[in-house]
Amino acid sequence: MANQNDKFKKVISHAKEYGYIFQSSEIYDGLSAVYDYGQNGVELKNNIRDYWWKAMVQMHDNIVGLDAAIFMHPTTWKASGHVDAFNDPLIDNKDSKKRYRADVLVEDYVGKLDAKIEKEVKKAAKRFGDAFDKEQYLATNPRVVQYKEKGDAILKRMGKSLENEDLADVKALIEELEIACPLSGSRNWTDVKQFNLMFGTKLGASADSAMDLYLRPETAQGIFVNFLNVQKTGRMKIPFGIAQTGKAFRNEIVARQFIFRMREFEQMEMQFFIKPGSQKKWYDYWKEHRLKWHLSLGMGEDNYRFHDHEKLAHYADAAADIEFRFPFGFKELEGIHSRTDFDLSQHEKYSSKKLQYFDHEENKSYVPYVLETSIGLDRMFLSVFSNSLVDETLEDGSSRVVLRLPAVLAPYKAAVLPLVKKDGLPEIARKIVEDLKWDFNVMYDEKDAVGRRYRRQDAAGTPYCITVDHDTLEDNTVTIRHRDTMEQQRVKITELKDIIKKEVDVKSWLMRM
Ligand code: ATP
Numbered sequence: 001m002a003n004q005n006d007k008f009k010k011v012i013s014h015a016k017e018y019g020y021i022f023q024s025s026e027i028y029d030g031l032s033a034v035y036d037y038g039q040n041g042v043e044l045k046n047n048i049r050d051y052w053w054k055a056m057v058q059m060h061d062n063i064v065g066l067d068a069a070i071f072m073h074p075t076t077w078k079a080s081g082h083v084d085a086f087n088d089p090l091i092d093n094k095d096s097k098k099r100y101r102a103d104v105l106v107e108d109y110v111g112k113l114d115a116k117i118e119k120e121v122k123k124a125a126k127r128f129g130d131a132f133d134k135e136q137y138l139a140t141n142p143r144v145v146q147y148k149e150k151g152d153a154i155l156k157r158m159g160k161s162l163e164n165e166d167l168a169d170v171k172a173l174i175e176e177l178e179i180a181c182p183l184s185g186s187r188n189w190t191d192v193k194q195f196n197l198m199f200g201t202k203l204g205a206s207a208d209s210a211m212d213l214y215l216r217p218e219t220a221q222g223i224f225v226n227f228l229n230v231q232k233t234g235r236m237k238i239p240f241g242i243a244q245t246g247k248a249f250r251n252e253i254v255a256r257q258f259i260f261r262m263r264e265f266e267q268m269e270m271q272f273f274i275k276p277g278s279q280k281k282w283y284d285y286w287k288e289h290r291l292k293w294h295l296s297l298g299m300g301e302d303n304y305r306f307h308d309h310e311k312l313a314h315y316a317d318a319a320a321d322i323e324f325r326f327p328f329g330f331k332e333l334e335g336i337h338s339r340t341d342f343d344l345s346q347h348e349k350y351s352s353k354k355l356q357y358f359d360h361e362e363n364k365s366y367v368p369y370v371l372e373t374s375i376g377l378d379r380m381f382l383s384v385f386s387n388s389l390v391d392e393t394l395e396d397g398s399s400r401v402v403l404r405l406p407a408v409l410a411p412y413k414a415a416v417l418p419l420v421k422k423d424g425l426p427e428i429a430r431k432i433v434e435d436l437k438w439d440f441n442v443m444y445d446e447k448d449a450v451g452r453r454y455r456r457q458d459a460a461g462t463p464y465c466i467t468v469d470h471d472t473l474e475d476n477t478v479t480i481r482h483r484d485t486m487e488q489q490r491v492k493i494t495e496l497k498d499i500i501k502k503e504v505d506v507k508s509w510l511m512r513m
Contacts, residue, residue, distance in 0.1 A: 004327055004328055004329070005328075007327045007386075008258070008327040008328055008386075010389065010391075011258075011327055011382075011385065011386045011389055012258055014389055014401070014403070014459070015041070015385060016038075018040055018403070018459060018460050018461075019038035019039045019040045019041065019460075020037070020038055020040050020041035020044065020385065021035050021036070021037060021038060021041050021258075021259060022035065022036045022037075022038055023035060023036070024036050032255065032263070033252060033255030033256075033261065033262050033263045034262060034263055034264055035258075035259050035262060035378075039411075040411040040412075040460060040461075041381075041411075043411030043412070043441060044381060044384070044385070044405070044409060044410070044411050044461075045266075045377060045378075045381055047408070047409045047410070047411070048377060048380050048381060048384065048409055049245055049266075049268065049377055050506075051408060051409060051506065051509075051510075052245070052268045052293075052375070052377075052380075053065070053243070053245065053268075054506055054510065055293050055510055055513070056241075056243050056268075056270050056373075057243050059510065060241065062236070062237070062239065062240040062241060063240065063241035063242070063243055063270065063272075064230060064234055064236070064240075064241070064242060064243070065242070065243050065244060066222065066223055066226055066230060066242050066243070066244045067244055067246065068219070068222025068223065068225075068226060068244060068246070069222070070215060070216050070246070070247055070249075071203065071213055071215075071216075072213075072214075072216055072221060072222065072225065073225075074211065074212060074213055074214065075350050075351070076221050076225060076347075077198065077214050077217075077221070078350060079343075079346040079347050079349065079350035079351075080221050080224075080315075080343060080346060080347075081314050081315065081342075081346070082198055082214070082217060083196075083198075085314050086196055086197050086198060086217060087194035087195055087196050087197065088101050088103070088194070088195055088197060088252075088253050089101065089102040089103055089162065089167060089170055089192045089193070089194060089195075090102065090192070090193055090194075090195045090253045091105070091170075091171065091174065091189050091190060091191075091192045091193075092189070092190040093181035093183070093184055093186060093188060093189060093190075094186075094188040094189065094190060095181065095184040095186040095188050096181050096183040096184035096186070098181060098183050098184075099253055099254065100181075100253070100254055101253050101254055102167075102170050102171070102174060102192045103158060103162065103170070104254065105174055105179050106154060106155075106158050106170070106173060106174065106177070106179070107155070109154070109177050109179055110151040110154055110155055111329055111330075113147045113148075113150060113151040114147075114151065114329075114330070115329070116147055117138075117144050117147050117148060120141065120143060120144050120147075121134060121137065121138070121144070124137050124141070154173070154177070155310055156310055157169070157173060158170060158173060158310075158311070159309075159310035159311035160311075161173070162311050163311055163312075165194075167191065167192040167193070167194070168191070168192070170192045171189065171191055171192045174189060174192075175187065175189070195253055196251075197217060197250040197251050197252065197253075198214045198215070198217050198249075198250070198251065199214060199215040199217075199249045199250075199251055199263075200212060200213070200214055201213050201214070201215060215248075215249035216247075216248055216249065217248055217249060217250050218248050218267060218269070218374070219244050219245070219246045219248055219267045219269045220269050220271060220343070220372060220374065221343070222244060222246075223242045223243075223244060223269070223271045224271065224343045224344060224347055224355075224370075225347060226242070227242070227273070227344060227355055227368075228353075228355055230242050231273075231357065236273075238273055238274060238275060238357055238359065238368055239272060239273060239274045239275070239278075239282070240272070240273055241270050241271060241272040241273065242270070242271055242273075243268075243269065243270040243271075244268075244269060245266060245267065245268045245269075245377065246266060246267065247264060247265070247266055247267075248264075248265060248266070248267045249263065249264050249265075250263060250265075251263060257328065258382065259378040259379070259381060259382050260326065260328075260331065260378075260379060260382055262378055265376055265377070265378045265379075266376070266377040266378060267374060267375070267376055267377065268374075268375050268376075268377050268380075269372065269373065269374045269375075270372065270373045270374075271339075271370050271371075271372050272286065272370065272371040272372070272373075273357070273368040273369070273370055274368060274369050274370070274371060275359070275362075275366075275368070275369065276341065276366060276367075276368070276369045277369075278369070279317065279318070279338045279340070279369050279371060280318075280338075282338075282371040283318050283336065283338045283371055286336050286371055286373050287306065287320055287322075287336050289513075290322060290334060290336060290373050290375075291304060291306075291322055292513040293513060294322065294324075294333075294334075295512075295513075296509055296510060296512040296513045297384070297406045297408075297409070297509070298406060298512070299383070299384070299387045299388075299406070300387070302325070303324055303325040303383075303387065304322060304323065304324055304325075304333075305322075305323050305330060306320050306321070306322060306323070307320060307321045307323050307330075307332070308320045309321070313337070314342075315337075315339045315340065315342035315343060316337045316338055316339055316340070316342075317338050317340050318337075318338040319335060319336065319337045319338065320335070320336050321333070321334065321335050321336075322334040322335075322336070324379075324383045325387075326382065326383065326386060327386050332379075333375065333376070333379050333380065333383055334373065334374065334375035334376075334379075334380075335372070335373075335374045335375075336371070336372070336373050336374075337371070337372040337374065338369075338370075338371055338372075339369075339370040339371070339372050340369055340370070341367040341368065341369050341370070342370075343370060344367045344368065344370070345367050348367065355367060356368075384405060384406065384409060385403075385405075388403050388404045388405045388406075388461065389401070389403055389404075390402050390403075390404055400455055400458055400459075401455075401458065401459045402458040402459065402483065402484070403458070403459055403460060403461035404461070404483070404484055405461040405463075406509070407463040407503045407504045408504050408505070408506055408509040410461050410462060410463050410504070411441065411460070411461065411462075412441050412442060412443050412457075412460070412461075412462045413440040413441055413442060413462070413463055413464065413500055413503075413504050414436065414440065414442045414443075414462065414463070414464040414465065414466055414496075414500055415442065415443050415444070415445045415453070415457045415462050415464070415465050415466070416429045416430075416432045416433050416436075416442060416443070416444050416445070416465075416466045416468065417429065417444075417445050417446065417450055417453050417465055417466065417467045417468065418446050418467075418468045419450055419467055419468060419469040419470070421446050423470065423473070424473065425468045425469065425470070425472070425473075426446055428468045428472055428473075429444060429446070429466075429468045430444055432466060432468070432478070432493060432496065435497075436496065436497065436500070439497060439500075439501070440500055440501075440504065443462075445457070450467060453465070454481065454486075457483070458483055461483075462483060463482065463483045463484075463500075463503055463504065464480055464481065464482060464483065464499075464500060464503070465480070465481045465483075466478050466479070466480050466481075466496060467479040467480075467481065472493075476492060476493050476494075477490050477491060477492050477493070478490075478491065478493055478496070479491075480496065480499060
């Protein structure tokens with residue numbers, strides 16, 4: 001655990017030191033669970049968004065984009081169920097006065113059981129060596145089976161209690177499991193209460209005509225209310241999708257995990273409109289497709305897993321998360337939800353407008369079913385950033401910090417370094433930057449010894465360093481050094497563009513899907 005904490009602390013401090021993420025309003029001691037993206041962070045974030053947009057919108061003939069406003073008519077949230085049901089169960093510890101999400105306390109307890117299972121697996125793998133069969137071990141080892149059954153039973157019970165609004169049983173569960181407040185260590189809990197996560201605000205200048213509004217807690221509703229606009233003007237045929245990225249706001253009860261859980265964050269969502277009855281097929285399709293998108297980034301298959309929901313949201317008939325191994329354990333990164341016709345039917349009801357599709361093949365109108373994929377851009381950022389940060393020991397015993405970002409996402413693709421600040425080398429280096437910057441984000445760096453500059457670029461995640469030296473003056477060649485292998489190659493200046501392109505081209509990354 002201490003190890004995990006250390007790693008997470010390193011991620012946070014590295015993100016700050018290298019201009020990725022700053023605490024919001026830091027000079028005023030910050031604002032809780034709100035963050036700003038710095039000069040490198042904004043590039044990485046944009047690149048992740050573009051990678052998603054390319055894969056989800058531009059590579060699909062039947063998916064189009066949208067950019068709906070953050071403010072929406074307040075009835076939207078009545079219809080969607082958010083006013084009545086967008087709650088989290090909260091519980092306070094009377095001694096520390098700290099507030100927790102009751103479901104998260106229980107999930108963390110189960111997470112500890114999972115960690116125990118993982119530990120047993122690791123031990124057994126060591127003991128049995130090549131003969132180790134993980135599946136069989138998980139299914140037969142009595143201790144592991146017991147942990148697993150216990151965890152499943154706990155989650156099932158909590159799922160049922162939350163579904164039935166039986167908050168007393170959630171509290172009972174916390175007491176039975178003897179869960180203590182991590183801060184005070186006490187088990188002196190209040191009752192569990194529901195807390196609505198939407199931020200309210202007002203639209204309009206004069207007090208009496210002002211209208212109560214909410215900041216949207218998800219981007220999805222902007223898609224639903226525009227369903228017919230897009231379908232008709234885009235002449236879309238079912239199945240088709242509408243995708244958008246944008247800010248969402250939630251007054252999270254507990255937000256202590258850096259950009260994992262923020263009060264202002266960004267979502268990348270796609271709603272796929274389908275024929276009623278075909279939801280199982282599309283659910284399976286999008287689960288697999290989205291996992292492939294993640295795997296295309298090459299961050300390790302073992303770092304992902306599916307988690308099927310026991311407790312379904314009010315709108316869903318099936319739901320799964322793609323979980324990622326964050327520095328603090330496996331947690332939700334993306335949700336895939338089969339939303340039925342819930343949203344469109346609700347908006348029909350509340351707006352008294354028909355939100356239906358005329359299916360020429362079937363010769364009838366219906367309210368389409370919806371399959372949703374929903375991922376937090378900031379969470380995706382954290383998964384990429386934390387997984388890439390590595391403390392490496394080199395062959396000569398020295399060490400280096402390297403941010404092995406997938407090259408397609410790296411803020412800068414190359415840094416161009418004159419070996420010394422004289423003899424015409426800076427001029428050539430600047431000329432190379434001028435040429436390359438039409439195609440890639442590149443930077444010029446002449447400060448400090450070249451070794452220091454290499455290390456700085458390694459830590460910032462730049463895949464290539466290009467060094468201009470005195471030989472360049474003679475033969476127009478430069479040294480290109482690769483961040484991960486640290487290999488150096490002598491190449492012609494005219495070859496640089498192709499070499500970099502090969503490594504960072506979106507096509508070659510997405511083709512791995
Ligand atoms: P959680 O259970 O972690 O609160 P959720 O199930 O409420 O998440 P969804 O409503 O399904 O999340 O939102 C879809 C995605 O949006 C999540 O998978 C996550 O990546 C992202 N997300 C949700 N809430 C936040 C938040 N407070 N900060 C950052 N990202 C978030």
